[in-house]
Amino acid sequence: MSGIWGKNVQVSIFGESHGVAIGITINGLPPGLEVDMEQVLFEMARRAPGRNELTTPRKEKDQPEILSGLLDGKTTGAPLTAIIWNTNTRSKDYSLLKNVMRPGQADYPGRVRYKGHNDHRGSGHFSGRITAPLVFAGAICKQWLAQKGVTVGAHIQSIGMIEDESFADQKEVTLEQIRSFKEQQLPLFNVEKETEMKDLIVEAKEDGDSVGGVVETFVLGLDAGYGNPFFDSVESQLAHLVFAVPAIKGIEFGTGFDIAKMRGSEANDEYYYDEHGQIKTRSNNNGGIIGGITYGMPVVFRAAVKPPASIKKKQQTINVEEGKAAELEVEGRHDPCIVPRVLPVLEAVTALGLMDLMMGGQHHE
């Protein structure tokens, strides 16, 4: 099983990068939800390639066609399916690579897993392109969340060694700021880092190489009481989805790995009543989640994005058909850094994960 996820909101994804179309079916959307399609297209454009010099020049329109589940702009309650046709595929670019295993790509594990029958053209079903339907779904989930006062935002925590400030460093993060982040190529708290980051990416590109980075995602407006102890903890729910996104190799909540260096007296987030009588914590080292359940502070996590495996530089590898060593120079149109394009995908799966959780109820009724 690989293409289906969810309990209360269930998604089923499909498609190969060089097949006929990719798409998604969403089950469990409440009937009567008005879908702002412009917002959906806006979110999808954030992920789409070819927007600027930092990404692959390959242009895909990522225009979803809705097949079911929507009537007069509102959800019907029946499964909502959207597809995106694959139009700009150059299969020839990839045809020689069936037997030469690209390092860092799913070529070899996928070949074993699917006994060589998997679609090898442009990574096939393993392609990052399959995240476009996730962004589609996430955009709808965000609209539902907005009605509940919940907002998902994200910024680039780092590209290579260059670090932005953290969410925890901010006095306040406004909805306006989150909106403006979505307009930016590199959403940053400290915009002075932008040039440095861009230079790093362009430099890698010119070397025929690539760079990675870290995305920090945060959720505002989430009440206390969502989630569960053990298997269905909020962390389990979100981490499961985040690791479903290609290229993610780590996730940490709140202070994350640094909390392991703290003492308990420092790590514990002390409660207090604020001036409105709201229960808050002075620090948020637990990233909004304790015992698998939200406590009313922002949910915050960082995800590590590896540098794209498709690089022009010559690499050593193997030819599995010939059973011997091979050299490889991957031609084609590649992203020198996918962090800015992964960011909206992470927002999307976060929205999906939270909506699924919230539809299960804050507490049993």
Next chain:
Amino acid sequence: MSGIWGKNVQVSIFGESHGVAIGITINGLPPGLEVDMEQVLFEMARRAPGRNELTTPRKEKDQPEILSGLLDGKTTGAPLTAIIWNTNTRSKDYSLLKNVMRPGQADYPGRVRYKGHNDHRGSGHFSGRITAPLVFAGAICKQWLAQKGVTVGAHIQSIGMIEDESFADQKEVTLEQIRSFKEQQLPLFNVEKETEMKDLIVEAKEDGDSVGGVVETFVLGLDAGYGNPFFDSVESQLAHLVFAVPAIKGIEFGTGFDIAKMRGSEANDEYYYDEHGQIKTRSNNNGGIIGGITYGMPVVFRAAVKPPASIKKKQQTINVEEGKAAELEVEGRHDPCIVPRVLPVLEAVTALGLMDLMMGGQHHE
């Protein structure tokens, strides 16, 4: 839903730390599996409290009683249920804490989630004690994995700021070494760090405080071809379970967050044929998993364990019944550091996650 997990091997956990008993039901164990109960008890003893000066002096025997699913030492194929009676519970220690929310504990989110009906005695169902049944299940899974040539091991990567060497630093890790790790209080590659780590723990204890750390888990002998792209990636599967373990705040696979600082040419794990014609990679930055699927190298991940929230030091918090600020000094028998006790739990859920995955087939038949 919180107590049930799994697809091919399904577990259902239950119990509260100060209730009658805790336990687990395991579905899907293959019939005829011989269960070495000594090995099971050995694994459970590794997690049990009271073993030495580094843990809580509270002694619980963690003796499982098997109710079903085992006949003449072999699994029957029917659900296997084991319970552990709660014997050494001092409810009085906790009775005053119903309304004063302990920072860093699930008291407050649990209270909201369960409308105040949750068992508040000794953290109730949120207690780390509920991981004992997971270790029981993991011990059985390990025996099944052993038959397939798969071994799960772990060492302490760090306590506070004190670091052990990493798995990636080792030329070779033998099964003998893994076995010896299981005998040790603080399993380390570099045993010279042991005294330093112990001192740090004892020091925190004397201060009425606590310390955290990082556990590195590794899996040897796992073939290429297990796992799936997207939602059922090996990373999703393992991260889901690892975040089901109380106190975990981060997970990273392979080089993890550091891969975000690399260039693609450095991060990509180049393939080669070894002298036996086996396909291997020169580095293992992806931690044995690409595209959600294993590629035959060790699966490696690190998990961040926060310092125990129960400390003697005075803390500021709130009394939710009175609706005002409160001071708190938690009495009772607490662990100054739970890293050594969390380690076998992480091994256990890893074994469970892998067995579930492997029973689904390396590739569809």
Next chain:
Amino acid sequence: MSGIWGKNVQVSIFGESHGVAIGITINGLPPGLEVDMEQVLFEMARRAPGRNELTTPRKEKDQPEILSGLLDGKTTGAPLTAIIWNTNTRSKDYSLLKNVMRPGQADYPGRVRYKGHNDHRGSGHFSGRITAPLVFAGAICKQWLAQKGVTVGAHIQSIGMIEDESFADQKEVTLEQIRSFKEQQLPLFNVEKETEMKDLIVEAKEDGDSVGGVVETFVLGLDAGYGNPFFDSVESQLAHLVFAVPAIKGIEFGTGFDIAKMRGSEANDEYYYDEHGQIKTRSNNNGGIIGGITYGMPVVFRAAVKPPASIKKKQQTINVEEGKAAELEVEGRHDPCIVPRVLPVLEAVTALGLMDLMMGGQHHE
């Protein structure tokens, strides 16, 4: 997988008839639900053996011990586990039967399925005794349903050829009537059939034989709008659970198989507004469910219960160890008719199925 069922209320059953104990874990019960334990014991006694001359003289107390999930008589929201110890087991009765396959029992299919490792003593995990935990769970679900105004009742539609009137024949069925049904050995609309039915059962018993029958279950007070089209139809939900009860070979909703003989103009249930403005249908041929969804009329279904396979009469069968024909006379204490004992089990799984459905929401919020 066999022991776990449910989405919003999940149950996990375990145990073998001659093992240590049988039991159940219930996940998803809302916190704070007051459990009337007398009612639970009353329901369990209805299913228990040895109550009268119509059932096996084997006496099992079916006394549940609650291990978790209940505090001061209320659910905590954590998994609720109850076990029933096996005390009155005479393993000797069954020891010779390991290799001689009893016709109509699960001996042979179970042996193949579990490669001979299944517990063969007294049907092991296949025993009808494992339905006792289901009655326990159903009794709690009924208490939740009662709060929502929903009542589950059942009567014996037939024993052998002797038929009771049907639910559809009644002008009205009151809650009082349903309560009185629960007190009766053979709950019937037409009590004049009782003697005839009893005689039939006793006659079969004296012949060393057994008889089957049909149970009709009905649900009052269920609003319109529960259920789903296709896979999660109310019929799918209930039929799935009903066929989980041993000995059931058929289920039909509303007019059932007889609707296949009708014309559409006769079968269609015409809507009208009653004197209170409530939407009702003049007939109820669809048994309260159309398009997989309730429409506010009683949900009604009948289930066929086969005659118990364990009979004293000599039977022809095979000895699988010797690979040849064998004769069999099953000694021991058997039920000549299990219809009266299956009836509360059917009520129980109906309550469970409905609560699971209702907790998912009448319509998405």
Next chain:
Amino acid sequence: MSGIWGKNVQVSIFGESHGVAIGITINGLPPGLEVDMEQVLFEMARRAPGRNELTTPRKEKDQPEILSGLLDGKTTGAPLTAIIWNTNTRSKDYSLLKNVMRPGQADYPGRVRYKGHNDHRGSGHFSGRITAPLVFAGAICKQWLAQKGVTVGAHIQSIGMIEDESFADQKEVTLEQIRSFKEQQLPLFNVEKETEMKDLIVEAKEDGDSVGGVVETFVLGLDAGYGNPFFDSVESQLAHLVFAVPAIKGIEFGTGFDIAKMRGSEANDEYYYDEHGQIKTRSNNNGGIIGGITYGMPVVFRAAVKPPASIKKKQQTINVEEGKAAELEVEGRHDPCIVPRVLPVLEAVTALGLMDLMMGGQHHE
């Protein structure tokens, strides 16, 4: 949740009868399965409308377009999605019916369930048309089953009061016979009943009315040892899917409701070794399943199909917008009897249910 089903083979259906397209995604198909598309189209044509005078004159081509998961005629192992465009939709026929609830249709329960937002045109997502994708999936499953020696067949057991012979009455049913059944408008063991049945259907049509019937499905070549006790019994698995098919109101396995009238000595299926040393039973009253598990004899069940609710005859009902009684004469192109078109759908879900079961393993390995 309503559109997703399955564990090892998972399907996700979508679409509304008058929307853009309907379709299905199949997860878990083994990679490398050659799909004979002619066979798929043949099966789909069996269900399609407009084939003869017995069905609606509405012609829909039911031509699937495959979007993913198939490469060079073989499954890739990735999700396989197929859609069928809706071309021949006359929305005007249905536009007046938004507020007048058609008896026997899902109009009213669907309206409550989806708060009036469901697509009301031509029954929307409740339409029997959504079974076309199920037949598509079933056709692929049948090809997989054929490789395992398993064949699914069906005949019409009855139309109205007119009965065919039963499967149990046949000495032998050959694969040739099953193939010929698929070619026939009304597949029957006793072909002499064909004219009588046709006359009955045509007569109902001329009266502006409709008739129901019963379909008997049988599975040949299924080994002993598939299935599970309790929740995942073969009966639960198949009944769940069969009740997902619109218009089904009952299901019975083997002798079904008639077994309830038998004595145990008659109902028990006695085992014997046949001349090849194969274990068989002399009767098959249990329909191939005991204890939820197959025993190597044919799996046999009958399903009751209600008469189509859409009839021309005048009916009494309500107008929910006006809140008062209304009269209704449903215009449009309707089937006087859907039994022949439901038959291939029942075969399809049976194939799907069995493949899902068989991929889980005959017994745990």
